[in-house]
Amino acid sequence: MKWLKLLPLLLIIICSAACIQKSQEYANSYQNITADEAHKLIQSNDNLIIVDVRGCKCSYNREHIPNAIWNTNPQDFYGEKKDLLIYCQTGVTSVEFCKKLVGQVYGKIYNLEGGIEAWKAAGYEVEK
Numbered sequence: 001m002k003w004l005k006l007l008p009l010l011l012i013i014i015c016s017a018a019c020i021q022k023s024q025e026y027a028n029s030y031q032n033i034t035a036d037e038a039h040k041l042i043q044s045n046d047n048l049i050i051v052d053v054r055g056c057k058c059s060y061n062r063e064h065i066p067n068a069i070w071n072t073n074p075q076d077f078y079g080e081k082k083d084l085l086i087y088c089q090t091g092v093t094s095v096e097f098c099k100k101l102v103g104q105v106y107g108k109i110y111n112l113e114g115g116i117e118a119w120k121a122a123g124y125e126v127e128k
Helices: 002-025 035-044 057-062 093-101 115-121
Strands: 031-033 048-052 083-087 109-112
Touching: 031 035, 035 048, 035 083, 035 109, 035 115, 083 093, 083 115, 093 109, 109 115
Parallel strands: 031 109, 048 083, 083 109
Antiparallel strands: none
16 A cells, blocks of 8 residues: 555656656757768758758749758747758858757757858759
């Protein structure tokens, strides 16, 4: 009968441990990568979502990295399990976007340093 009194305490401990474990699965940082590293990542990672976070969709419509999607709302990715490659025009907006994703997604978060400008300067293609 004494163990019945301890049952609620045991359940609290188990639930707490599960919550701690779950929070440790979230990405706790993001990684800045060069255009060359981003290109290699795109070629090798089938579990990657490429996200254009430039403020105006007209910029995306004009040109974007192949297979990228346009989205400026980090909350749309909360809970995402796939890896994310985030870019903007020059790499400033994307850093802020990445910071908002830290602790909210399960996959890895990559920021393209220098944005699409660095991508084009490295000679990689864009699509319309």
